[in-house]
Amino acid sequence: xxxxxxxxxxxxxxxxxxxxxxxxxxxxxxxxxxxxxxxxxxxxxxxxxxxxxxxxxxxxxxxxxxxxxxxxxxxxxxxxxxxxxxxxxxxxxxxxxxxxxxxxxxxxx
Amino acid sequence: xxxxxxxxxxxxxxxxxxxxxxxxxxxxxxxxxxxxxxxxxxxxxxxxxxxxxxxxxxxxxxxxxxxxxxxxxxxxxxxxxxxxxxxxxxxxxxxxxxxxxxxxxxxxxxxxx
Numbered sequence: 001x002x003x004x005x006x007x008x009x010x011x012x013x014x015x016x017x018x019x020x021x022x023x024x025x026x027x028x029x030x031x032x033x034x035x036x037x038x039x040x041x042x043x044x045x046x047x048x049x050x051x052x053x054x055x056x057x058x059x060x061x062x063x064x065x066x067x068x069x070x071x072x073x074x075x076x077x078x079x080x081x082x083x084x085x086x087x088x089x090x091x092x093x094x095x096x097x098x099x100x101x102x103x104x105x106x107x108x109x
Numbered sequence: 110x111x112x113x114x115x116x117x118x119x120x121x122x123x124x125x126x127x128x129x130x131x132x133x134x135x136x137x138x139x140x141x142x143x144x145x146x147x148x149x150x151x152x153x154x155x156x157x158x159x160x161x162x163x164x165x166x167x168x169x170x171x172x173x174x175x176x177x178x179x180x181x182x183x184x185x186x187x188x189x190x191x192x193x194x195x196x197x198x199x200x201x202x203x204x205x206x207x208x209x210x211x212x213x214x215x216x217x218x219x220x221x222x
Contacts, residue, residue: 031206031208032209032210034210037209041197041218042215042216043199043213043214043215043216044199044213045213046210046212048212067159086198087152089210091208094158094166095141095158095160095170095203095205096143096155096158096212097211099152100152100154101151101152102152
């Protein structure tokens with residue numbers, strides 16, 4: 001089983017739609033969780049951290065389910081500019097983060 | 110605020126040539142530093158990380174090496190590049206706390222001919 005698994009997509013959604021991504025992780029000892037956004041041919045950028053209580057940042061909501069070992073990202077009122085690959089990131093052993101391979105989102109007119 | 114600089118942005122090298130990519134961080138002390146590679150359409154592969162000057166941990170066997178000659182400087186090198194070394198190389202830093210996120214440089218797109 002991969003340490004971090006994501007549906008690669010692509011998720012094609014119309015502008016204004018709500019879309020959700022899930023990510024599962026295998027290390028039950030993981031303590032920290034993040035969502036990054038990566039535009040084509042660019043570096044990953046931190047989108048938000050994921051807290052146990054869930055957190056919201058504008059149109060973006062992140063949730064953590066420790067019992068089932070998954071995290072989710074919900075995007076409301078999708079914009080064209082939200083088109084990107086969304087990377088799920090989990091702390092692993094040592095001083096390392098484990099990155100998922102990403103879920104591609106395409107928001108269309 | 111902290112910034113990370115990585116250069117060059119793009120590089121085209123012949124097979125068998127040497128490589129040196131440099132990364133520097135400003136605005137923080139004693140950061141953890143990381144080198145990743147991302148092949149086209151693939152995920153991020155951790156190559157090396159460092160928790161301090163002269164301390165390098167290698168994640169995958171390969172013909173690359175890393176060095177940290179100064180606190181905020183991280184260098185990725187190779188004596189002889191292979192075709193399979195092509196990819197997008199990313200440097201990242203984080204504070205020493207494992208539970209904090211990493212922040213990436215702009216990356217170097219390396220093409221081997």
